[in-house]
Amino acid sequence: IDWQRSGDYTDIIYETAEGIAKITINRPERHNAFRPQTLFELQDAFNAARDDSEVGVIILTGAGDQAFCSGGDQKIRGDDGYMGDDTVARQGIGRLNVLDLQVQIRRLPKPVIAMVAGYAIGGGHVLHVCCDLTIAADNARFGQTGPKVGSFDGGYGSWLLAETVGLKKAREIWYLCRQYSAQEAQDMGLVNTVVPLERLEEETVTWAREMLEKSPLALRMLKGAINAKSDGAAGMQQFAGDATMLFYMSEEAQEGRDAFKEKRRPEFDRFPRRP
Numbered sequence: 001i002d003w004q005r006s007g008d009y010t011d012i013i014y015e016t017a018e019g020i021a022k023i024t025i026n027r028p029e030r031h032n033a034f035r036p037q038t039l040f041e042l043q044d045a046f047n048a049a050r051d052d053s054e055v056g057v058i059i060l061t062g063a064g065d066q067a068f069c070s071g072g073d074q075k076i077r078g079d080d081g082y083m084g085d086d087t088v089a090r091q092g093i094g095r096l097n098v099l100d101l102q103v104q105i106r107r108l109p110k111p112v113i114a115m116v117a118g119y120a121i122g123g124g125h126v127l128h129v130c131c132d133l134t135i136a137a138d139n140a141r142f143g144q145t146g147p148k149v150g151s152f153d154g155g156y157g158s159w160l161l162a163e164t165v166g167l168k169k170a171r172e173i174w175y176l177c178r179q180y181s182a183q184e185a186q187d188m189g190l191v192n193t194v195v196p197l198e199r200l201e202e203e204t205v206t207w208a209r210e211m212l213e214k215s216p217l218a219l220r221m222l223k224g225a226i227n228a229k230s231d232g233a234a235g236m237q238q239f240a241g242d243a244t245m246l247f248y249m250s251e252e253a254q255e256g257r258d259a260f261k262e263k264r265r266p267e268f269d270r271f272p273r274r275p
């Protein structure tokens, strides 16, 4: 696959090919831990992939084969969050901006695949949990570390994990902070499949291509539907927005718009009162 690189980023790489966007966290010297700048860039890249109508599937991964992502960069963690170089940090204020990225991954209406080699740990583990699918290399290691390093994720990191692997297992993962192999992760339904490291990208691209053959609107509605239950009112709001989008695409809705512009009464009698 012939990836084409674009964007002016320092902490990530953004590439596209054949309707797939690949977003790579590029801080391998810190096992792809994220700092605020990394998250701003990830948000920008995910927006680019969302807005690009050629893109149907997004892959999130980490540079190298040692780590997908090791969570928040503990070396720039301040007393109230993670410190960047921006104005807010210069005022001595930290950020927890990974939460915005989690919401963005959940809400963008295209499937996101986590392609995991090596560690998916801490906030990096939560990111893969937020992705629609996870393809793991056989060297992948999964786990949470919050209670070891003085942190926790009480949002998607807790209850979406519990929805994925069950309550007892989610408690074990958080309370004990153990690491789990790729095979163990597959056994508990945390990942979709495990492949040899050298076949990781090939397999992930195969899954992406298979989804690209499917109806984009059907996939969009399914992602919204599956998320709506656990996202409560926010999930329903997105699903309702999709219903409005579909309605706008109908002749019935267009008749309302046209009648307004033509300053006439709308002729809704043409449309059936569906059972």
Ligand code: 2NE
Pocket (backbone or CB within 6 Å): 029, 030, 031, 033, 070, 071, 072, 073, 074, 075, 096, 098, 119, 121, 122, 123, 124, 145, 146, 149, 151, 152, 153
């Ligand atoms: C991932 C793990 C288990 C790997 O261990 P190992 O022994 O294979 O590698 P090593 O030597 O620890 O890591 C290699 C280099 O990467 C850095 C290390 O410090 C080391 O560099 P040097 O010190 O030798 O120069 N590195 C790795 N992870 C880093 C990190 N997160 N921040 C900064 N530097 C990091 C092992 O490295 C590990 O346990 N890492 C820490 C995982 C962790 O606790 N992450 C934060 C969880 S909290 C969080 O992400 C969070 C949240 O809970 C809520 C909101 C926002 C964020």
